[in-house]
Amino acid sequence: MNAIALTATSLTLGYDRTEVVHDVSLTIVPGRVTALLGPNGSGKSTVLRSLARLHPITSGDVVITEADNDTPSSTLTAREFARFVTLLSQSRPHPSGLSVREIVTFGRHPHRKRFAGLTEADRSAVDRALTLTGTMAMADRPVDQLSGGELQRVWLATCLAQDTGVLLLDEPTNHLDLRYQAEILDLMRELADDHDIAVGVVLHDLEHAATVADHVVLLEQGRIRSVGTCEDVFTAETLSEVYGLPIATRIDADTGLVRVDALHRRTRRPAASL
Secondary structure (H helix, E strand, O other): OOOEEEEEEEEEEEEOOEEEEEEEEEEEOOOOEEEEEOOOOOOHHHHHHHHOOOOOOOEEEEEEEEOOEEEEHHHOOHHHHOOOEEEEOOOOOOOOOOEHHHHHHHHHHHHOOOOOOOOHHHHHHHHHHHHHOOOHHHOOOEHHHOOHHHHHHHHHHHHHHOOOOEEEEEOOOOOOOHHHHHHHHHHHHHHHHHHOOEEEEEOOOHHHHHHHOOEEEEEEOOEEEEEEOHHHHOOHHHHHHHHOOOEEEEEOOOOOOEEEEEOOHHHHOOOOOO
8 A cells, every 4th residue: 555644624523513623624644753742631543533534623624645746534425434534532432242353353344345354464463463463473362361451452443454554543552550551552553654644643741742742732622732742742731731830841861762750749749768
């Protein structure tokens, strides 16, 4: 597949008659991880769902670009769109009675003819997705036996089997332990760096964003407050205003990454004498 970009221009989004996102523009670029950040209720998941055609757009456009050809996403059928863009959402069904491989095979739906069996291309895509997510060893296990972290990786493998140029993820590290968080972040970087995938991800943890993102979009009350690299956006003044509490930022001497420290009352209290 050619490199795919996904561009949103002047999005206005709402629920019923209440606008919650105002004039948001951004581009998810091949080979780059773009993180959407902001407090609860800032609109980041709503924006991501609109990019995946799961939330109606009040005004604005979402365009898919492939080899310099622009296609408004609204003109594509659901099956056509699913060949370009996939979303790992927060809420997913908990399947029963199926193996890991059977679940991952669902990702091939946009590429298969109705009632047709699996082709060699389908099997290859499923094996690749299982390998990339480290789930090949559990391919024949019933999903009922998996932990939450393992099931998260299986759903990600299902998205990868879809073989799209754009991968959207809504808080993929939620409810995972430290090891699985690191593995998901590493996989996002691998998909962007080695496979030229355009990755868009909603994150709550700012240090996860500093670890994985090339570009960040900081939202506040449904509007873009700041865009750029983590070094550009993660200033103490901006983050303190957006999140409503004192925040300090610094560059970690060992990793070279931005560190973010929320200065709540306990951390601001003078240290007791020993």
